Amino acid sequence: MLHGLILSAIHNHHNMAVIKAFVAKLLRDFSSRESTRRVLERAFETSLKVVKDSLEEYTSPDFRGDHNETKREWSEQASFTADLQRAFRDDAWRNIVPGFPAVMLRCTCKLANAVAAGTILAARQVRIKLVKEWLPVLLVCKDNVSPMLPSHKTLYLEMEETFLRIISTLPMSDAQVLLQQCLSFSTRNVEDCPHLITAFDTWFRRATQPPRMENLD
Structure with missing residues (x-):
């Protein structure tokens, strides 16, 4: 659920500042700091994978465009x-x-x-x-x-x-x-x-x- 909220805040709302602030408050107040840390790392790794895949495609000998x-x-x-x-x-x-x-x-x-x-x-x-x-x-x-x-x-x-x-x-x-x-x-x-x-x-x-x-x- 926490992971879904983070992804939703990042990708699915036009009013980004308000939604991000709301989700950030939920994460700060969540009782399990370890769970919060894990879902934040998971969300970060998901976004980073997109960046890395794009960079790898760009540096590949097969890159075209x-x-x-x-x-x-x-x-x-x-x-x-x-x-x-x-x-x-x-x-x-x-x-x-x-x-x-x-x-x-x-x-x-x-x-x-x-x-x-x-x-x-x-x-x-x-x-x-x-x-x-x-x-x-x-x-x-x-x-x-x-x-x-x-x-x-x-x-x-x-x-x-x-x-x-x-x-x-x-x-x-x-x-x-x-x-x-x-x-x-x-x-x-x-x-x-x-x-x-x-x-x-x-x-x-x-x-x-x-x-x-x-x-x-």
Whole structure:
């Protein structure tokens, strides 16, 4: 019954705020905290499975569809990426879905690589939004996902390099703002972040060249 109430509150009502508040009160007042915990975990796992199945379908070699629509949707996820940042700053996900951050980043990395390589042609605003919305997710994962597994470190480095490649294709004013957010890519030794040094060197080299029309595409 509790599980059904949760699913109904999530999916079946237009007046979401009122229904959610009502169900939340029932859960808070329910006598068995263990039962409440179990049904909440079950509801979370049900919703998460939908997300994971969709992500697995997207990363599958058999994925088909309108790639232009895919990259536009992935760049228009400000509220979703904000939720991810809040979730990854919490410790709850570690015991429930420890691999979820890596799955999200691999999906983003695959799309970003295609954009950076030109396999998927993305307009300037799409490239800006892709970096602007997903770069903070990468930074939160680096700060909060521990221990730093070798596979995670490789993924983070690949995403850093990919984001920097995309930034290098943007007008200087946009690149200037985004590059400053990439400073946390650096580690204790300068030798550990040649990709970041190269990105800043490229920006400064462009800054010393005569002004020209920026590419607005």
